[in-house]
Amino acid sequence: MMTLAYISVASVLGGVLSLIAAAVVAFAARAHWVNILISFAIGALLGAAFLEVLPHAFQHGESVHAVAATVLGGILGFFVLEKLLLWRHCHVEACEAHDHHTEPHDHGRSGLMILVGDTFHNFVDGVLIAAAFMESTELGVVIATAVIAHEIPQEVGDFLILLHSGYKKGQAFALNLLSSFAMVVGAVLAYFSLQLISAWINTLLALAGASMVYVAVADLIPGLHKRPELGATVQQALLIGLGVATIWGVGYFVHGD
16 A cells, blocks of 8 residues: 555656646746747657657557557547547637638647647556556656656646647646646556556557647647748747757756666
8 A cells, every 4th residue: 555655646746746847937938938939849849759758659669560550540630630629610610720810829729639648648657657666666756756857848838838729827727737637547547457557558658749749740830930030940940959958858867868
């Protein structure tokens, strides 16, 4: 029972501490900063996907082709999901697809999809925390610390995307809090059925990576092209690079590689 208590506390802290740290950064950002900081969020998403999430999925997957197919299927699935959300919006009010210049945001589509992917990711983090504590308390503490360190820059990016997507700050916090609860669910389920849950880890990681790539490339990067001037382009490129570098730096500090 002591191990379960460690797992529960670590998973709660892993979700809540990273969420609070991200909220402090995101809440401090002024409204006109959000569009600028979206470039950082793009870099954080792509960095998390290509430097952390997908490498783990490929490294531990039984078949590289199976993992790649899951990523492809996830990207196509998120495309269909976005189409369904757009279709629903077009039937509720004047379709934004008819005029791209009258709406400041995307009515929550990219925010919803990043929440779906983040929920998968948080669930997997919970499984990893549980597996580590079941090996040893020391390893569990190390893994939980690594999870918190990795989550902070990613959660900052998620917050910014939700704000960019039209959510209010309170709504963004509540939705991210709900998503972070998946870490607790994953940890507790893993404690009672680690072998069964472990079989799905690579699939969940691949889907999480697919959501990050899709939102960054399909939803966020096209918006940057609305400012084609050289100064804006340089600023965007630097902030994207900073987002990637932040994820790499945290990974280097935690893993030592």
